[in-house]
Amino acid sequence: xxxxxxxxxxxxVHTGFRMAREQGRPWVAVHVAVPGWETAGEADQAxxxxxxxxxxxxxxxxxxxxxxxxxxxxxxxxxxxxQVVMGKNxxxxxWARLEHSRAxxxxxxxxxxxxxxxxxxxxxxxxxxxxxxxDRLGVVLAVGTILAMCCVxxxxxxxxxxxxGIPPVFVLGVGFIAHKWGRAFSVPASVAVLLLFDALFIPTxxxxxxxxxTNGVYLAGTLIxxxxxxxxxxxxxxxxxxxxxxxxxxxxxxxxGRALGxxxxxxxxxxxxxxxxxxxxxxxxxxxVPGPGDTWLHLPESQEVPPCPRPSDLLPQFSNAxxxxxxxxxxxxxxxxxxxxxxxxxxxxxxxxxxxxxRPFPQESWGLFQSLAVQGALALERVRWLEEAQxxxxxxxxxxxxxxLLGAVSHDLRTPLAAIQGAATSLLLPEPLPExxxxxxxxMIRDESERLARLLSDLLDLTRLQSGGIRVQxxxxxxxxxxxxxxxxxxxxxxxxPIRVDLPETLPLVPLDGALMEQVLINLLGNxxxxxPRSPVELRAWEEPGTVQLEITDRGPGIPAEFHQxxxxxxxxxxxxLQDGGVGLGLAICGAIVNIHGGAIWVEDRPGGGxxxxxxxxxxxxxxEQFDPxxxxxxxxxxx
Amino acid sequence: MSQPLILIIEDEASLRxxxxxxxANHDYQVLTAATGADGLAMARSHNPDxxxxxxxxxxxxxxxxxxxxxxxxxxxxLIISARNQERDKVQALDLGADxxxxxxxxxxxxxxxxxxxxxxxxxxxxxxxxLQCGGLRLxxxxxxxxxxxxxxxxxxxxxxxxxxxxxRAGKVATHAQLLNEVWGPVGAxxxxxxxxxxxxxxxxxxxxxxxxxxxxxxxSIGYRLNVE
Numbered sequence: 001x002x003x004x005x006x007x008x009x010x011x012x013v014h015t016g017f018r019m020a021r022e023q024g025r026p027w028v029a030v031h032v033a034v035p036g037w038e039t040a041g042e043a044d045q046a047x048x049x050x051x052x053x054x055x056x057x058x059x060x061x062x063x064x065x066x067x068x069x070x071x072x073x074x075x076x077x078x079x080x081x082x083q084v085v086m087g088k089n090x091x092x093x094x095w096a097r098l099e100h101s102r103a104x105x106x107x108x109x110x111x112x113x114x115x116x117x118x119x120x121x122x123x124x125x126x127x128x129x130x131x132x133x134x135d136r137l138g139v140v141l142a143v144g145t146i147l148a149m150c151c152v153x154x155x156x157x158x159x160x161x162x163x164x165g166i167p168p169v170f171v172l173g174v175g176f177i178a179h180k181w182g183r184a185f186s187v188p189a190s191v192a193v194l195l196l197f198d199a200l201f202i203p204t205x206x207x208x209x210x211x212x213x214t215n216g217v218y219l220a221g222t223l224i225x226x227x228x229x230x231x232x233x234x235x236x237x238x239x240x241x242x243x244x245x246x247x248x249x250x251x252x253x254x255x256x257g258r259a260l261g262x263x264x265x266x267x268x269x270x271x272x273x274x275x276x277x278x279x280x281x282x283x284x285x286x287x288x289v290p291g292p293g294d295t296w297l298h299l300p301e302s303q304e305v306p307p308c309p310r311p312s313d314l315l316p317q318f319s320n321a322x323x324x325x326x327x328x329x330x331x332x333x334x335x336x337x338x339x340x341x342x343x344x345x346x347x348x349x350x351x352x353x354x355x356x357x358x359r360p361f362p363q364e365s366w367g368l369f370q371s372l373a374v375q376g377a378l379a380l381e382r383v384r385w386l387e388e389a390q391x392x393x394x395x396x397x398x399x400x401x402x403x404x405l406l407g408a409v410s411h412d413l414r415t416p417l418a419a420i421q422g423a424a425t426s427l428l429l430p431e432p433l434p435e436x437x438x439x440x441x442x443x444m445i446r447d448e449s450e451r452l453a454r455l456l457s458d459l460l461d462l463t464r465l466q467s468g469g470i471r472v473q474x475x476x477x478x479x480x481x482x483x484x485x486x487x488x489x490x491x492x493x494x495x496x497x498p499i500r501v502d503l504p505e506t507l508p509l510v511p512l513d514g515a516l517m518e519q520v521l522i523n524l525l526g527n528x529x530x531x532x533p534r535s536p537v538e539l540r541a542w543e544e545p546g547t548v549q550l551e552i553t554d555r556g557p558g559i560p561a562e563f564h565q566x567x568x569x570x571x572x573x574x575x576x577x578l579q580d581g582g583v584g585l586g587l588a589i590c591g592a593i594v595n596i597h598g599g600a601i602w603v604e605d606r607p608g609g610g611x612x613x614x615x616x617x618x619x620x621x622x623x624x625e626q627f628d629p630x631x632x633x634x635x636x637x638x639x640x
Numbered sequence: 641m642s643q644p645l646i647l648i649i650e651d652e653a654s655l656r657x658x659x660x661x662x663x664a665n666h667d668y669q670v671l672t673a674a675t676g677a678d679g680l681a682m683a684r685s686h687n688p689d690x691x692x693x694x695x696x697x698x699x700x701x702x703x704x705x706x707x708x709x710x711x712x713x714x715x716x717x718l719i720i721s722a723r724n725q726e727r728d729k730v731q732a733l734d735l736g737a738d739x740x741x742x743x744x745x746x747x748x749x750x751x752x753x754x755x756x757x758x759x760x761x762x763x764x765x766x767x768x769x770x771l772q773c774g775g776l777r778l779x780x781x782x783x784x785x786x787x788x789x790x791x792x793x794x795x796x797x798x799x800x801x802x803x804x805x806x807x808r809a810g811k812v813a814t815h816a817q818l819l820n821e822v823w824g825p826v827g828a829x830x831x832x833x834x835x836x837x838x839x840x841x842x843x844x845x846x847x848x849x850x851x852x853x854x855x856x857x858x859x860s861i862g863y864r865l866n867v868e
Contacts, residue, residue: 446746449744453744473860475831475832475835476832476835477831477832477835478835478836478839480839480842480849480850481835481838481839481857482857482859483850484842484849484850484851484852484857485852485856485857485859487850487851488851488852488856488857491851501850501851503850505843509832509835509836513860514857514859514860515726515859515860518859624830624832
């Protein structure tokens, strides 16, 4: 694989990559630096292409040699090369063609291998078109006009100052032609000038003398000189321009690389790419990643989404690279260009590019755009790896959590089971038990199985709450009702309870999930009763702007400040907590439920001793129309 | 009255093992079916007085069994279901099931539910149009409500609501059923109406509105007028 520094060398790299992949062989990318042939900018560019080749799995070589073929022969001799791939411009003129084939011949003979040359003439569709006949005619007319004007000026000047007035006029004219249309037009123009000078000025104004010859030669010499100077200066300018452009491109790519390096998600990559493309090419760009089903996910999502073929229509055109000259070549469909963003692990996505209507893609930017696509692909790949690593870490963590859960729960499951089993087996013994003992054992079986059932449902609730398996179904309702049903459930379990409830009748409707919030109240009240058995427990609620506040207070031992946060952790039990069947899930469940309601739960020290649990529930959304039940317009014919 | 016949459609053997002796011991005749198809066949051949139906059956969905039963039978059907199936319970109740039991449940609860369901089945119309439970007395004919002998003044809608609950005394009434009976079609989906009226009704009837004894809430499902 022989590389130059031109923009099309990137296509050569990609073609080499594809050929090597198809043939399943390793490949080497070689750049032959011929001293005096390339500028520093071109050498840098060549390094970029070599880097690209290396990214695509090639071994890369940089050799210095007096000619390209010599360098290739030297490198090829070091390894067993099977095939040489070269790109070529269409040789200009017979001399270049001859030289080219001679170089190929020498490589073929020296290495004994097949040589593939790839024509690289029109690297980009939509590039500069060949000048048409009409264009040429226009230029010829323009040149003729300039010369005619020069003649008029020159003859006017020659009347005034004689011969010295003529050359500067023609020098200016020919210099302009050379600058504007190149030597192809300025050389014929010079010949025309000499002929005109010969025909118009010599016979009429000056009798043909020895002096005329000198003047003619002087004029011719000046014209040749001016053309050389103009062409040289132009070339210098061009080179400076392209050098500056490359420098700017390198800088842009560096900035892009840095911006992409900071991206952690595909969305961010898409945002960076889209912003850069907009800035560089004044075109809109989207990153396409395969979505659910046969759809594309257009990123970034904020922009309006352009029409786009389905993945099943679009992808085969990219994967079927054998029929395409270049796997990285863009596809033009539906007024958009698509470029595959291919990393080492295959295509990561597509870049869809939409230029403003009718504007062709600037040819000189094509290399830059491809580099951008390549960088985008690498960034996407990195992001994907990052996500995979993240997922792996999450999996490990949830595995660990499961183990902790099993460890913590197995003890709590076994205790009631042991009691049930013991009681049941002793009831089944042939020796009759005293009636009181029998009833006691039976009651124990009932209580322990209830405890088991509670533990199991707590566990299930918590798992589902935390995995998002429970969807909160908020309905506007009165807190009284939830409190009432929670108290009822608690009292059914434990008999009459010393709980004082203070709910003002003016409380608004609150959007909440009745069943879940009831669980919160049961857990909080249950905790208060358990830890402060002899103190009265109070439940109060009041409205604050945008929220309803609820508090449950007791006069028990309270909770030390250092545990105010941790009491809401799973399986957290306060040191010295009584072993009464709690497993440390109750408050964790409360936290999860309040959390999915968008509220907050916390615990404070109650002034004067005891714990104060606070719940704040947001009054979000539009409350249903309130009406006073007593003056409701719906009335019925009845006599209560 | 002879021993009522109970059909249990339940696939779990251990639950059947608990149900059969418990019910037999309380003077019920018991039939069991382990699948929905068997259950439907037995219901047709034996015409049981009450059916206990598990919603989670292996072959047919419990809901399908319920629908086919309701096509020809008006006998009470009690749903047995697991926790966290509130949606299914509501659907089953709206499809014509009479009440539900949530696993795990105790024998007392089971027997109470069966008693209520059977009583309703035998009293197509309340024989005496007076409902007395605890201190609450509701005279449906004279439209009078009293609590411990003290008359309670209700608005027409509150009365309609109490009446709708009394029609199913002891059984659960879903939000949708109550809304439909009290407000008619305009009430559909307006659960908050129901909650507000239930709140005012409780304040008038219950001795302690935060600890209701008569008007019980079934979270996410509906309400029940307690007659026990």
